[in-house]
Amino acid sequence: MANAANDAIIRVRNLTVGFGDRLILDKLSLDVKRGEILGFVGPSGAGKSVLTRTILGLMPKRSGSIEVFGINMNEADDRTRSAVERRWGVLFQQGALFSSLTVRQNIQFPVREFMKVSDRLLDEIVVAKLTMVGLRPETADLYPSELSGGMIKRVALARALALDPEIVFLDEPTSGLDPISAGDFDELVMTLQRALGLTVFMVTHDLDSLKTACNRIAVLGDKKVLLVGTMDDMLASQHPWLREYFHGKRARAVVA
Amino acid sequence: MREPFVNGNPTLEQTPLGAGVALRAAGEWTVHHAPALEKIIERTERSGESGRSSLVIDVSQISRLDTFGAWLIERLRRALTRGDVAPMIAGLSPDYASLVEEVKRVKAVPEPARQPFGPIRAVEAVGRSVAEVGDTLLGLLNMTGSILHALWRVILHPSRFRLTSTVHQLEQVCWRAVPIVVLITFLIGCIIAQQGIFQFRKFGADVFVVDMLGVLVLREIGVLLVAIMVAGRSGSAYTAELGSMRMREEVDALRTMGFDPTEVLILPRILALVIAMPILAFLGAMAALYGGGLTAWLYGGVQPDAFLSRLREAISINHFTVGLIKAPFMALIIGIIACVEGAAVQGSAESLGKHTTASVVKSIFFVIVVDGLFAIFFASIGV
Numbered sequence: 001m002a003n004a005a006n007d008a009i010i011r012v013r014n015l016t017v018g019f020g021d022r023l024i025l026d027k028l029s030l031d032v033k034r035g036e037i038l039g040f041v042g043p044s045g046a047g048k049s050v051l052t053r054t055i056l057g058l059m060p061k062r063s064g065s066i067e068v069f070g071i072n073m074n075e076a077d078d079r080t081r082s083a084v085e086r087r088w089g090v091l092f093q094q095g096a097l098f099s100s101l102t103v104r105q106n107i108q109f110p111v112r113e114f115m116k117v118s119d120r121l122l123d124e125i126v127v128a129k130l131t132m133v134g135l136r137p138e139t140a141d142l143y144p145s146e147l148s149g150g151m152i153k154r155v156a157l158a159r160a161l162a163l164d165p166e167i168v169f170l171d172e173p174t175s176g177l178d179p180i181s182a183g184d185f186d187e188l189v190m191t192l193q194r195a196l197g198l199t200v201f202m203v204t205h206d207l208d209s210l211k212t213a214c215n216r217i218a219v220l221g222d223k224k225v226l227l228v229g230t231m232d233d234m235l236a237s238q239h240p241w242l243r244e245y246f247h248g249k250r251a252r253a254v255v256a
Numbered sequence: 257m258r259e260p261f262v263n264g265n266p267t268l269e270q271t272p273l274g275a276g277v278a279l280r281a282a283g284e285w286t287v288h289h290a291p292a293l294e295k296i297i298e299r300t301e302r303s304g305e306s307g308r309s310s311l312v313i314d315v316s317q318i319s320r321l322d323t324f325g326a327w328l329i330e331r332l333r334r335a336l337t338r339g340d341v342a343p344m345i346a347g348l349s350p351d352y353a354s355l356v357e358e359v360k361r362v363k364a365v366p367e368p369a370r371q372p373f374g375p376i377r378a379v380e381a382v383g384r385s386v387a388e389v390g391d392t393l394l395g396l397l398n399m400t401g402s403i404l405h406a407l408w409r410v411i412l413h414p415s416r417f418r419l420t421s422t423v424h425q426l427e428q429v430c431w432r433a434v435p436i437v438v439l440i441t442f443l444i445g446c447i448i449a450q451q452g453i454f455q456f457r458k459f460g461a462d463v464f465v466v467d468m469l470g471v472l473v474l475r476e477i478g479v480l481l482v483a484i485m486v487a488g489r490s491g492s493a494y495t496a497e498l499g500s501m502r503m504r505e506e507v508d509a510l511r512t513m514g515f516d517p518t519e520v521l522i523l524p525r526i527l528a529l530v531i532a533m534p535i536l537a538f539l540g541a542m543a544a545l546y547g548g549g550l551t552a553w554l555y556g557g558v559q560p561d562a563f564l565s566r567l568r569e570a571i572s573i574n575h576f577t578v579g580l581i582k583a584p585f586m587a588l589i590i591g592i593i594a595c596v597e598g599a600a601v602q603g604s605a606e607s608l609g610k611h612t613t614a615s616v617v618k619s620i621f622f623v624i625v626v627d628g629l630f631a632i633f634f635a636s637i638g639v
Contacts, residue, residue, distance in 0.1 A: 145603020
């Protein structure tokens, strides 16, 4: 079922977002296709996080429409919205783990809220998710303040995947990970994407991730999506920022 | 017993297959059906099919599979494994193969750490709280020493004194606190006067309300009330600020830059509080007297002239100084407790809340204890 349907699972049209007099996004349009891993890049401060947060409904928009699973989020009532929210998972940049809950409770939290399943299955699912994200089961009873930066990312991914969502939003998932862990993380995202037919919306600056994990790349700049395409399209582009980004010093080792 | 195969409900049928048995799974094996799936799996686990020589779990009819479904199949496979003979999983679509492989890596699930039995925990909690009292006192001493040390260094090198920060804190804890402090003490003054007149009238002793109001407000109520308000308003703010700075490693950042957090963060706050408290206590006392006088006039018919001359007879400068002299000490206690609690905040939001609460509760407790000690002291020296 993965990659079977090429329809857009997220459809953003003419989205305008701003604070006060300042426009962050101006009539931006973007499609995310079902089953793909979309890498989202752009200069710092270009509004990548703003777009993600607007799609997630954490930030108000001035105009435009956002459709997720074919449901227009503007017109959706609370029940429809919450049904949509159960079908996506979010990995925040800093993890956003609940600091007063253990890892186990963090991962179980969304499942416990929505499903009536036994404690045994909940515990098993925690171990399964932790194993999937490459952590040992003993991690389950630690508190977020006792975890390292990389472990926080992994636990946050495990929590984002707790309800086996159809879309996951990853905000800089590999930042702060060592290159080996980052590679494993990309591998993991690809495995899950294949297995679960997952759609991944990934804000990242990791060129390795862009190259190995992403099916398509979207570039944000000048308040719009400058270019959407494959890595080859990015390399062929003559846009100055893209040339600097994909052909610069740091890129050469990866792309060449 | 089994749910029929409609709306993608998951099913698991047992059918004979050669010498053995095939378990045919169908439907949606996903999180949305997790409660039903779990029942099916538990029923099959109990049914004891493990004795069969050949057992096949046929998953070809599964329309959707996610981690929950894959894990439950894996759990079934493990439960039905005897010795080295594991059931075969047949008909797995390539899309799901990697997911099933993922859950195979899941090791045995460890038991969560169980809490000890009730009475033992209660005894443990008592022991811990007793030890905490000692820790609190030690923490207070430690912080006092640290503040005195920082103060001594600032006195030796006055250029290290953080004037801007102190003035900023002074604005927060003094200037901005004036309206609420004045309002509340004014109202309390009104209430004391009203109750005094109401009760004293029975003995025809209305006018003594002025004595009561003057002594009570200047000696005790004014400063105590203000101290409690300051503990709730500024002490809690100090704890929350220092605590969240600790959580976000801002305190560590200061230290690595060669600054002493006590000197930079704590000393200006405590100094501001020590300056602010007498001012607030004075304003509070005045507001309470004004409120009392107003009530005495409007409710008790005591003319302002009479009130003032009675007040002049009833109180001496001693009452006033006894009240005000306590203010800086109370400020010191509130500030030190707030800073100790702020420095004790751990990584979690819950811990921040706990220490902010502890800061206010302990401050108020110690303020009242100190007020009592002062009362004994002044009584014994006859002031």
